[in-house]
Amino acid sequence: xxxxxxxxxxxxxxxxxxxxxxxxxxxxxxxxxxxxxxxxxxxxxxxxxxxxxxxxxxxxxxxxxxxxxxxxxxxxxxxxxxxxxxxxxxxxxxxxxxxxxxxxxxxxxxxxxxxxxxxxxxxxxxxxxxxxxxxxx
Numbered sequence: 292x293x294x295x296x297x298x299x300x301x302x303x304x305x306x307x308x309x310x311x312x313x314x315x316x317x318x319x320x321x322x323x324x325x326x327x328x329x330x331x332x333x334x335x336x337x338x339x340x341x342x343x344x345x346x347x348x349x350x351x352x353x354x355x356x357x358x359x360x361x362x363x364x365x366x367x368x369x370x371x372x373x374x375x376x377x378x379x380x381x382x383x384x385x386x387x388x389x390x391x392x393x394x395x396x397x398x399x400x401x402x403x404x405x406x407x408x409x410x411x412x413x414x415x416x417x418x419x420x421x422x423x424x425x426x427x428x
Contacts, residue, residue, distance in 0.1 A: 325342060325344065326340060327345050327347070328347065328350070330348055333351075334350050337353045337355060342359070343359045346360070348367075349368075351369045352370045354371070354372045354374065355374075359375060359378075362381045375389065377407075378396065380396050382399070382400045384403060386404045389405070391409065393409070397413040399416050402419045407423075
């Protein structure tokens, strides 16, 4: 009786789950390069990241990034935001500095100024501040 197989098998590469798949709790999973600061999480201090981040919790302090930030509909941000692109669905009290694009979507509230080469403001967004839209150099 032969207990060991002499057949050779090639190792299979790891295939991560699809970014569009849902987690067991029904929440959509984030892409592998993105991060999530979920509802109920509160941070005081500086938040730094490189690629993508969705914040749906509370942040009091500076957000500094070379990537894309999405401020979720349940989020509350108090402080400056420096990022490549910013999409706001929740509440922000502070200035936004985007190197590529800033988008204020329906239902959001921004109390602060914006500086970005491109600005999109939905007609149902609340924006209390000033905007400086200058071409990207």
